[in-house]
Amino acid sequence: MGAKFMAKTKSRALTELEGAALTVIHRLKSCTPYRIRLDFQQSRSREWSGSAGAVYPALRRLHARGLLKAQQTGEGRRSVNYALSKTGSEALTRWLTDVDRAAGSGLDPFRCRADFWRGLPKPERDAFRRDLTDELEKKCANIVRLMKAGNEPEPKALELELALHKARLAWLKDSER
Numbered sequence: 001m002g003a004k005f006m007a008k009t010k011s012r013a014l015t016e017l018e019g020a021a022l023t024v025i026h027r028l029k030s031c032t033p034y035r036i037r038l039d040f041q042q043s044r045s046r047e048w049s050g051s052a053g054a055v056y057p058a059l060r061r062l063h064a065r066g067l068l069k070a071q072q073t074g075e076g077r078r079s080v081n082y083a084l085s086k087t088g089s090e091a092l093t094r095w096l097t098d099v100d101r102a103a104g105s106g107l108d109p110f111r112c113r114a115d116f117w118r119g120l121p122k123p124e125r126d127a128f129r130r131d132l133t134d135e136l137e138k139k140c141a142n143i144v145r146l147m148k149a150g151n152e153p154e155p156k157a158l159e160l161e162l163a164l165h166k167a168r169l170a171w172l173k174d175s176e177r
Contacts, residue, residue, distance in 0.1 A: 018058050019095035030083035033059050136165045
């Protein structure tokens with residue numbers, strides 16, 4: 001593999017999955033792929049929790065690109081602890097500060113469906129609105145509990161998630177008219 005290809009591969013922008021995996025490693029300093037997978041599985045986002053199986057191939061790609069250092073744990077079947085390399089830290093910083101992608105609308109299941117709810121028959125639409133409102137209120141209450149407990153590793157993410165659900169609730173209320 002030529003040096004030109006390696007340089008191009010190392011500088012390629014991270015995917016959202018890769019960036020999220022690097023944030024877990026950064027937060028924990030070093031960890032096994034299994035630990036990262038658990039973080040994804042425990043995500044409140046269905047999209048992230050559903051990506052748990054994609055974590056292992058993503059970590060192999062990141063390691064092959066030189067963004068991760070691997071150290072054998074001496075436990076189990078060739079288990080390794082990953083830590084960020086210098087190049088990995090630089091790639092994480094580029095990903096974290098990518099204004100265009102950070103400001104992007106991203107995948108939003110609520111927004112993707114919103115224009116079509118009006119087309120539901122009124123009884124179905126009303127029942128759906130009640131159920132959706134109840135679910136969003138439950139999510140808000142759960143986030144408030146987590147914030148009060150104070151042991152979440154990403155408190156700003158919780159604040160943003162709460163604000164998102166409150167905005168959705170306000171939009172639902174305003175769109176009833």
